[in-house]
Amino acid sequence: MSDGADVIVIGAGIVGAACAHELARRGQRVLVLDAGLRAATAAGMGHLIVLDDNPAELALSQYSVQRWRDWSRDMPDDCAYRQNGTLWLAANAEEMAVAEAKYQVLREHGLDCELLGAGALRDAEPELRDGLHGGLRVTGDGILYAPNAARWLLDHPLIEQRRARVIEIDGSRVRLEDGGWLGAQAVILAGGTHVTELCPELPIEPKKGHLLITDRYPGRISHTLVELGYVTSAHNASGPSTAANIQPRPTGQLFIGASRQFGSSDPAVEPWMLAKMLQRAVDYMPGLARLNGIRAWTGFRAAGPDGLPLLGEHPQRPGLWLAVGHEGLGVTTAPGSADLLVAQLLGETAPLAPEPYLPQRFPGVRAHA
């Protein structure tokens, strides 16, 4: 079938898988090539979260979280989807004001959410420390196990998967490591942090993150707990930063993040960074300090300059379509990214305005000769 594929997708992570799935659903024959490199889908937390740093991020994440909810009805158990909601934590009055502003924005967009005072917050999550000012519960957010979700999305008779490393892209043709060329009507590049090896003009940088998972301690928390300092510190800082992010896995394990570092491509766990991240989580949930972590690892987010992905045809390489630069939101926004890209590729009306995500917003991509 590979010779006859309509579209070649590079990268079998969650974004590539969602693109392949949407194409196959429309009757397109898809060949998915994956080199088996380290990638964010396998490393990340699988947190499905609506973020509203800007209107385009909100539109894409809101649309996508809803799509995951629709998909979840058909997903097998091993995708571990749960709509457990996110609970944003405000440690002080300033962060409570951020929670209130966020509440207004989300409500205006029709999202189900609720402001909690200090007492209601303690009732909702008794493991949280005393003295927090309150929180914001976003009901529609969820979690899933992204590697299995990607596998489920790729399980379609019109999708063929092949383990192969692409070493060159020429429009809608790709060259494999063995020197052979494969062609199709279009190529979609969804290679996460690895895309700059094939397209050095793309403004994508790896942003390192640490993660830790505990032994099984069922029933400690029910929401994914995220500090609102996330909005004010981690996202906006350029230096290394951490923010408390504690997720209850369906197994009873607690999944702890998050750290952010630029300028490193070394996957080693750095004890100082891990310690800082865990201390931050313990600041919010003191009982964590008595639990055992069983694994710690790192991953790399493919970060672009403005926090939004690049979704659309490469302005200087006709036939090559980009689905890159999702940073920490690749799992969340995979469905919306796929719908947007596939609609453009097939000339359909996109479900969201595609302009904010078009690759040509970056002069370096536009100028590539």
Place this chain on the structure above:
Amino acid sequence: MPELTLDGRPLLVAPGTTVAAALLLGGDGTSRTSVSGQRRAPVCGMGICQECRVTIDGQRRLACQTLCRDGMRVESRP
């Protein structure tokens, strides 16, 4: 000689015995049940693989990194 209970049964061991060794002396050597329902047993013996997790006096512990003490309650199930 420390006497502990392993999954409710008393077990006498020599001083200096690790809980991982006690699992083998007093049972089938397994330490825990995985998420997929399989029984698992200590592998590395040096605190790395995390396969030997058991509950000791209500706390999750590594059997290979813990010495048996008198009165200790070790649970390997579920």
